Amino acid sequence: MDQNHEEQIIKSFIVKRLQDRVLFELSTKKYRDKLHSRLTNYFETTVEKRYIRKIDFIKIPEIIQLLKREGAPSICYVCHTTKSMMENTIN
DSSP states (O other), X not given: OOXXXXXXXXXXXXXXXXXXXXXXXXXXXXXXXXXXXXHHHTHHHHBOGGGOOOOOOOOHHHHHHHHXXXXXXXXXXXXOSSGGGSSEEEO
């Protein structure tokens, strides 16, 4: 993902008091690798609460249905707590 896209995501979804720190962590190799763990383990205090929706593990077709039902645009960037599923774009 490009740096501009990452910055837009941080400014849109991360609580204001942590945005500068998260942007810094993304910009350095040392902290970037640790950031996933921090975001995963502390997402309830890191991500704006209005964007959090805890759901049981579901398959990608079910995620697509959920996003469509909620009025998401045709292209979405999905973040997931499982690193192997992070940074997937769903069309």
